[in-house]
Amino acid sequence: LFSVQDGLATDFRALTKILYDLNKALGSNVVRGGPLKELVIENFDEEQIWQQLELQNNAVLDFFKKSIARDAKDEDLCLLSDQEEDGSDAETSSDLELEDSVMEAETEQKNIYTKGKAKEKQSKLREGTMQKYSDEDSDIDFDIEALEQQTKTAKETTLKKMGKKSIVDDKFFKLSDMEAFLEHAEKENREGEEDINYFEDIISADEEEESEEAKVKTIKSSRDLTYKDFFDPIDDNDDVVANDVEDDQVEEADGAVEEQNEESMSEVEDMNEMIMENTRSKEASKKVTFSLPDDSETEDITDTLLEKGMDPSEIKSSFEKRQEKMSKKIKSLEEELLEEKPWQLKGEVTGQKRPENSLLEETVLFDHAVRMAPVITEETTFQLEDIIKQRILDEAWDDVVPKEKPKEEAFEYKKRITLDHEKSKLSLAEIYEQEYMKLHQQKTEEEENPEHKEIQEMMDSLFLKLDALCNFHFTPKPPVPEVKIVSNLPAISMEEVAPVAVSDAALLAPEEIKEKNKAGDVKTDAEKTPTDKKRDRRKKKLRKRMKRREKEKRQKLLEKMKPEQGTKLSKKAAAAKLKRLTKEGKASLLKDEGKDKVLKSSQAFFSQLQDQVKMQIKEANKLKKKQKQQKAVSVHKLKL
Amino acid sequence: VGKGEMRKVAVPANRYTPLKENWMKIFTPVVEHLQLQIRFNLKTRNVEIKTCQETKDLSALTKAADFVKAFILGFQVEDALALIRLDDLFLESFEVTDVKPLKGDHLSRAIGRIAGKGGKTKFTIENVTRTRIVLADAKIHILGSFQNIKMARTAICNLILGNPPSKVYGNIRAVASRAAERF
Numbered sequence: 148l149f150s151v152q153d154g155l156a157t158d159f160r161a162l163t164k165i166l167y168d169l170n171k172a173l174g175s176n177v178v179r180g181g182p183l184k185e186l187v188i189e190n191f192d193e194e195q196i197w198q199q200l201e202l203q204n205n206a207v208l209d210f211f212k213k214s215i216a217r218d219a220k221d222e223d224l225c226l227l228s229d230q231e232e233d234g235s236d237a238e239t240s241s242d243l244e245l246e247d248s249v250m251e252a253e254t255e256q257k258n259i260y261t262k263g264k265a266k267e268k269q270s271k272l273r274e275g276t277m278q279k280y281s282d283e284d285s286d287i288d289f290d291i292e293a294l295e296q297q298t299k300t301a302k303e304t305t306l307k308k309m310g311k312k313s314i315v316d317d318k319f320f321k322l323s324d325m326e327a328f329l330e331h332a333e334k335e336n337r338e339g340e341e342d343i344n345y346f347e348d349i350i351s352a353d354e355e356e357e358s359e360e361a362k363v364k365t366i367k368s369s370r371d372l373t374y375k376d377f378f379d380p381i382d383d384n385d386d387v388v389a390n391d392v393e394d395d396q397v398e399e400a401d402g403a404v405e406e407q408n409e410e411s412m413s414e415v416e417d418m419n420e421m422i423m424e425n426t427r428s429k430e431a432s433k434k435v436t437f438s439l440p441d442d443s444e445t446e447d448i449t450d451t452l453l454e455k456g457m458d459p460s461e462i463k464s465s466f467e468k469r470q471e472k473m474s475k476k477i478k479s480l481e482e483e484l485l486e487e488k489p490w491q492l493k494g495e496v497t498g499q500k501r502p503e504n505s506l507l508e509e510t511v512l513f514d515h516a517v518r519m520a521p522v523i524t525e526e527t528t529f530q531l532e533d534i535i536k537q538r539i540l541d542e543a544w545d546d547v548v549p550k551e552k553p554k555e556e557a558f559e560y561k562k563r564i565t566l567d568h569e570k571s572k573l574s575l576a577e578i579y580e581q582e583y584m585k586l587h588q589q590k591t592e593e594e595e596n597p598e599h600k601e602i603q604e605m606m607d608s609l610f611l612k613l614d615a616l617c618n619f620h621f622t623p624k625p626p627v628p629e630v631k632i633v634s635n636l637p638a639i640s641m642e643e644v645a646p647v648a649v650s651d652a653a654l655l656a657p658e659e660i661k662e663k664n665k666a667g668d669v670k671t672d673a674e675k676t677p678t679d680k681k682r683d684r685r686k687k688k689l690r691k692r693m694k695r696r697e698k699e700k701r702q703k704l705l706e707k708m709k710p711e712q713g714t715k716l717s718k719k720a721a722a723a724k725l726k727r728l729t730k731e732g733k734a735s736l737l738k739d740e741g742k743d744k745v746l747k748s749s750q751a752f753f754s755q756l757q758d759q760v761k762m763q764i765k766e767a768n769k770l771k772k773k774q775k776q777q778k779a780v781s782v783h784k785l786k787l
Numbered sequence: 788v789g790k791g792e793m794r795k796v797a798v799p800a801n802r803y804t805p806l807k808e809n810w811m812k813i814f815t816p817v818v819e820h821l822q823l824q825i826r827f828n829l830k831t832r833n834v835e836i837k838t839c840q841e842t843k844d845l846s847a848l849t850k851a852a853d854f855v856k857a858f859i860l861g862f863q864v865e866d867a868l869a870l871i872r873l874d875d876l877f878l879e880s881f882e883v884t885d886v887k888p889l890k891g892d893h894l895s896r897a898i899g900r901i902a903g904k905g906g907k908t909k910f911t912i913e914n915v916t917r918t919r920i921v922l923a924d925a926k927i928h929i930l931g932s933f934q935n936i937k938m939a940r941t942a943i944c945n946l947i948l949g950n951p952p953s954k955v956y957g958n959i960r961a962v963a964s965r966a967a968e969r970f
Binding site: 564566568569571574575576578582 | 866873
């Protein structure tokens, strides 16, 4: 079904060529581009023809785009309704405002189109709308800043136009105007915070405007400025005062802007714009107003005007106004000086002399003698907790390290400072000299490199070895005694006159040799007091008791463990031993016959002994008696 | 140096011969190092020291006088020489009876305690405290720096008051070790 229809193809080509040539022949110079004057189709591929057409189409498309953009902004066409559906509230409100301004501008445009002002309005509006339509694709991303600026500029133009009447309005004051002004001032403040460079915006706006527009503007140079450029014509009388008020009010708020504007006078390019803006902001004011740095001046003037209800036709010159103001100020200052001073300026004020709680309203400065306690905030607690946590993780506790008293033995202490009992060989001067040298040499000693010491030692040992090997008459060094012997010499040797070989021998005290008895001196039995004796006896008994208990315990244990061995010293063993001895003849066993009761008990023995002795004595006495009787000569015998 | 200033030091009889023997050693440093004029007045038995034109230092005269006085008191020449070489050496004298009123045997025993057997105790104190002590019967002269004089004086007073030498040794050892640690 699908086949190349050559006939149709050639027809089409011819038709396109005719169209193209016709188009070119009509010669519409509107479209820029399109270099080909006629479409060549002979011996040309479809692709090539297509490319030719594309060339033309691109140019045409560009042109159409621009024209469409331009025409879309045209007054008769209104595509704003599309935009209102989407976007935020701010956008919608701003849109409304813009719409209003657009509408109003439209009405006025024709009236004042010839004047330069309108152009600026138009440019501004166009800028606004253009900016809007440039963002057609991205509906939501709206440059609010730029919009605000537009609204601000639009506002300036439409301040006059908002003609809503209210009860409060009179010749000088319009509520609607005030509200508009306030909103404007607020926006100014906001803009001031955002630090918008007014120049940049304005320049860019102009550039855009210039780039977009193909129209040629009448740009005036600074030399060609006339009265008309600055001021409105003298026609409007009704709104003069209102304009003045508005002017001044606007002037106050736009003080910064105006100053900037004035500063920018030097710029030739944007001179006109600035001037236009100024004129716009002043809104056809007849008189010359110098916006001095003291804006309050103008404010006061307007206030005075309002208060006194002067006829605005009686306008004073600015000099007169200033003079008035100055005199007023002087008067007020004089009054102030003559009046009583407030309590703050009265020096030392007690509580009675000032109103109640008046210090609370004052900010009082005083020196803090003491460092303020740290304010405990959440942050500080968090910091502390962090530190604590980290410490716990690191296990870096702040434990108290127990200090130990260094225990020095008396022995070592004595060794530290040795006592020399001899007359010193050095004189006092030399001693102090040595001390001095020691003090100063310590520094040089520290500077000695330990590495050098090491090297020196190594070298010494090496050379010693080499000498031992090669020197014929080598004499080895005497051995260095390493061990230091402390001799415990008796005290008497120290008392000797002859010099002692070991000078720094330490004499050990007797206590160092043998520990002293806790009880004190040793006493003989004769020296002991009864308490001492009793004490000794108690101790002895205790010792014995302990010993016996130990023995019994051991015996019991032994009996339990090994019953055979437990009977080592029993009766049987003793009898057996005795038998053995008697057999050998070492011991003779005395038999117990009962006769010898004497041997059993000491009483019996001694009684028997006593009897024996008595018997002997009796016998002896008897003998004696007999002898005596024999010797005794009877009287009868001797009787003579 | 203005007019010539002069100092006189009396010489007791017992020191006459030692002075004669050590005269060379005495006058050499005075004349050479201190640039003073020194002579021994035989009639008045005084050693006289005078400044002259070559004297550069004003304090030299006092130093020389002290030096001679120290020798006269009984110190060795080499020890007394330290007075010239070092600025901060002083000479202190006191009596045994200043410390405690002792008489007769007690006094002798005290002196004996100070001296020790063969001068042992005195030498010990001298060595530990780095001073020089002259024990002339009941008079005691100490030569040394201020701190050391104090240490020696304390030790000697303790001995006079009756402490045994071993205890005094212990005390001076402790004090000396502390002083040494400080420096």
